[in-house]
Amino acid sequence: MRDLLSVDDLDRAAIDDLLDLGDDFVEVLGRDVPKVPALRGKTVGLMFYEPSTRTRLSFDRAAKALSADVLTFTPGGSSVSKGESLKDTALTLKAMGPHLMVVRHKATGAPWRVRDWTGLPVVNAGDGAHQHPTQALLDLLTLRRHFGKVDGLRVAIVGDIRHSRVARSLAGSLHTMGASVTLVAPSTLLPIDVDSWEVDSAAGIDEVLGEVDVVYLLRIQTERGGGEVFPSVAEYVSRFGLTRRRADQLPADTVVMHPGPMNRGVEIDPQVADGPRALVTDQVSNGIAVRMAVLFRLLTSEVPE
Amino acid sequence: MRYLITGGSVLTGAGIHQLDVEIIDGSVSRLEPGIQQDGHEVTEAAGKWVGPGFFDLHTHLREPGQEWKEDIASGMAAAIAGGYTTVVAMPNTDPVIDAGHLARQIARTEPIRVIPSGAISLGQQGRQLAHLDDLWAAGVRIFTDDGHTVADAGLLRRAMEYIAQLGGLVAQHAEDPGLCRDGHMHEGSVSSRLGITGLPSAGEEVIIARDLRLVELTGCRYHIQHVSTAGSVELVRSAKRAGLPVTAEVTPHHLMLDHREVESMDPVFKMYPPLRSPDDVAALREALRDGTIDAVATDHAPHAAFEKDVTFEEAPRGVVGLETAGSIVHAAVGLDQAAFFERMAIAPAAVLDKSSGPIAIGTTDVIVFDPGAEWAYERPRSKSANSPWLGQTLRGAVTEVFTRSGLVSAIEEGVQ
Numbered sequence: 243m244r245d246l247l248s249v250d251d252l253d254r255a256a257i258d259d260l261l262d263l264g265d266d267f268v269e270v271l272g273r274d275v276p277k278v279p280a281l282r283g284k285t286v287g288l289m290f291y292e293p294s295t296r297t298r299l300s301f302d303r304a305a306k307a308l309s310a311d312v313l314t315f316t317p318g319g320s321s322v323s324k325g326e327s328l329k330d331t332a333l334t335l336k337a338m339g340p341h342l343m344v345v346r347h348k349a350t351g352a353p354w355r356v357r358d359w360t361g362l363p364v365v366n367a368g369d370g371a372h373q374h375p376t377q378a379l380l381d382l383l384t385l386r387r388h389f390g391k392v393d394g395l396r397v398a399i400v401g402d403i404r405h406s407r408v409a410r411s412l413a414g415s416l417h418t419m420g421a422s423v424t425l426v427a428p429s430t431l432l433p434i435d436v437d438s439w440e441v442d443s444a445a446g447i448d449e450v451l452g453e454v455d456v457v458y459l460l461r462i463q464t465e466r467g468g469g470e471v472f473p474s475v476a477e478y479v480s481r482f483g484l485t486r487r488r489a490d491q492l493p494a495d496t497v498v499m500h501p502g503p504m505n506r507g508v509e510i511d512p513q514v515a516d517g518p519r520a521l522v523t524d525q526v527s528n529g530i531a532v533r534m535a536v537l538f539r540l541l542t543s544e545v546p547e
Numbered sequence: 548m549r550y551l552i553t554g555g556s557v558l559t560g561a562g563i564h565q566l567d568v569e570i571i572d573g574s575v576s577r578l579e580p581g582i583q584q585d586g587h588e589v590t591e592a593a594g595k596w597v598g599p600g601f602f603d604l605h606t607h608l609r610e611p612g613q614e615w616k617e618d619i620a621s622g623m624a625a626a627i628a629g630g631y632t633t634v635v636a637m638p639n640t641d642p643v644i645d646a647g648h649l650a651r652q653i654a655r656t657e658p659i660r661v662i663p664s665g666a667i668s669l670g671q672q673g674r675q676l677a678h679l680d681d682l683w684a685a686g687v688r689i690f691t692d693d694g695h696t697v698a699d700a701g702l703l704r705r706a707m708e709y710i711a712q713l714g715g716l717v718a719q720h721a722e723d724p725g726l727c728r729d730g731h732m733h734e735g736s737v738s739s740r741l742g743i744t745g746l747p748s749a750g751e752e753v754i755i756a757r758d759l760r761l762v763e764l765t766g767c768r769y770h771i772q773h774v775s776t777a778g779s780v781e782l783v784r785s786a787k788r789a790g791l792p793v794t795a796e797v798t799p800h801h802l803m804l805d806h807r808e809v810e811s812m813d814p815v816f817k818m819y820p821p822l823r824s825p826d827d828v829a830a831l832r833e834a835l836r837d838g839t840i841d842a843v844a845t846d847h848a849p850h851a852a853f854e855k856d857v858t859f860e861e862a863p864r865g866v867v868g869l870e871t872a873g874s875i876v877h878a879a880v881g882l883d884q885a886a887f888f889e890r891m892a893i894a895p896a897a898v899l900d901k902s903s904g905p906i907a908i909g910t911t912d913v914i915v916f917d918p919g920a921e922w923a924y925e926r927p928r929s930k931s932a933n934s935p936w937l938g939q940t941l942r943g944a945v946t947e948v949f950t951r952s953g954l955v956s957a958i959e960e961g962v963q
Binding site for chain 1: 734735736738739740741742743745812853856857858859860861
């Protein structure tokens with residue numbers, strides 16, 4: 243493995259390997275001194291073209307827990323505001339000597355372009371509405387640690403799937419791992435040509451409550467109060483929100499996940515978000531471990547020491 | 548200069564015949580077998596097709612205002628390399644060609660013809676009419692806001708009424724702004740996987756369907772630019788059956804490629820209308836064969852390398868096409884010689900009432916096309932190289948181009 247750009251590049255064995263390694267790093271992160279020297283002397287470049295707190299911090303923490311150095315680039319106050327192109331920025335950052343680049347960008351395919359321009363290994367930390375493979379891996383790790391396996395799990399993904407890189411990565415990798423996926427959203431937020439995805443779909447959350455192991459909620463953009471893609475936030479909640487009443491109807495073992503940041507009271511009830519079913523904080527901590535696994539695999543297979 | 552094209556398969560008014568063609572002072576002076584060589588510059592054309600120069604209804608020459616992409620001189624050089632002896636320059640330059648003095652600056656007659664088109668609306672802003680009378684007086688006969696769609700049906704109706712009275716042609720780039728907002732590629736299974744917002748086929752078809760009603764209302768001649776969907780083909784077919792004054796064009800890239808190319812996320816495959824589904828490609832080929840679509844038009848849209856060296860969504864739209872159109876259409880559709888020149892030269896000229904036709908005494912624009920020749924597309928004459936076929940070996944080559952100016956191009960050793 244040279245890059246991690248899309249979950250489509252990972253077969254079941256490759257995912258299992260990264261999750262096994264992720265388990266090892268969960269153990270490392272639980273030690274008194276949560277740090278190993280595995281990547282001492284390596285430098286990880288972080289190019290984050292979109293506002294991102296948790297993903298950038300998570301990669302930063304993962305790199306440092308492996309004793310790598312970190313070069314961080316964010317566009318605020320940089321040459322990007324002076325019109326510098328993505329290519330020039332990538333080449334500038336490359337000239338500072340990183341061994342690998344982590345790229346987050348609003349446009350589909352940006353990490354592929356950075357790989358082609360720089361020749362460096364690249365980890366996709368989210369490109370447009372396309373892919374976010376480390377998010378999918380951290381979700382798989384969280385599921386595997388909770389249920390002991392992913393194969394056979396029934397997962398409902400609820401929310402703005404059409405514009406979600408999380409949904410694309412997660413649905414694809416869950417399929418690879420043998421889980422079944424149901425997409426739950428208003429038709430304006432389901433993927434175009436949903437029949438070409440290897441999933442089922444449902445027109446309301448009530449249809450799936452009794453028969454899922456995992457309810458995976460996506461953030462709903464409420465900045466404009468819906469309006470363009472659904473009539474109002476209240477109407478969205480009435481058909482798709484995970485309210486307390488609905489959470490009470492879930493089977494006892496069903497868990498609730500969310501990639502964050504959450505809109506409490508919109509896609510998820512505040513008490514459900516803090517309740518015993520919620521694995522949200524596990525997702526965050528497993529995210530560091532799985533990113534350590536990815537960085538370790540990419541940076542140690544390249545130059546054996 | 549005296550030229551002689553010998554032994555070629557010549558498209559004449561009486562069909563295809565093996566004849567020699569003598570060209571003196573820029574026009575055909577004799578057309579018969581076995582012309583005696585007498586100081587001629589001779590082109591051996593055995594096994595090659597001789598026919599009228601290609602006519603492009605849709606070329607972006609980028610002058611004035613964007614000369615780093617292309618200018619009239621480099622665009623004409625690219626046209627000649629591809630066998631084009633007439634190109635229609637689109638008006639979306641900077642400034643927009645919305646008045647007569649601007650159109651006059653673009654027109655050329657040597658070594659090939661450049662025919663300016665004019666905007667329908669001032670500045671292509673879609674709000675008020677361009678200087679239509681002034682453009683008409685400058686010789687403009689085709690009006691379009693190409694690159695943009697005249698979305699306001701009321702404005703388009705008035706433009707059609709006005710232009711119909713002048714005797715001109717309205718050409719539409721059909722893309723509904725609401726349906727296509729934020730779109731970058733064909734809406735379908737590939738856009739769904741890539742998470743890229745799409746332009747649905749319906750975004751083209753609703754504009755064409757609406758405009759055809761306006762053609763009925765106004766009687767204006769209407770030309771549909773770069774038709775790209777099977778549904779659009781059906782609309783054109785039924786409009787022609789109903790006797791409406793409608794013509795249509797298709798690009799070489801829409802005849803050859805489909806949206807699966809975009810899986811590479813390579814900006815060279817970004818253009819509007821976008822590459823559609825394989826079913827659409829099949830429908831376009833069939834429509835070109837049966838004449839539902841009148842003409843091949845390149846939509847030659849040069850962009851500099853640095854402009855395309857970005858992400859797919861950030862890249863400008865368009866591909867160049869002048870230098871490769873003959874090869875690509877020949878490979879994609881497989882027309883016989885008569886149909887090939889009909890769709891590349893004669894029918895597109897007829898859309899604009901320009902003279903073209905089989906080779907006859909007095910014909911000025913003659914090209915030689917070798918359907919079996921392979922050539923490497925490696926050194927574009929255009930200033931830009933944003934082509935899916937750059938660096939590839941293509942089959943079917945324009946080997947000679949004769950215009951009023953004489954022999955203006957000859958292929959060199961399999962490389963153009």
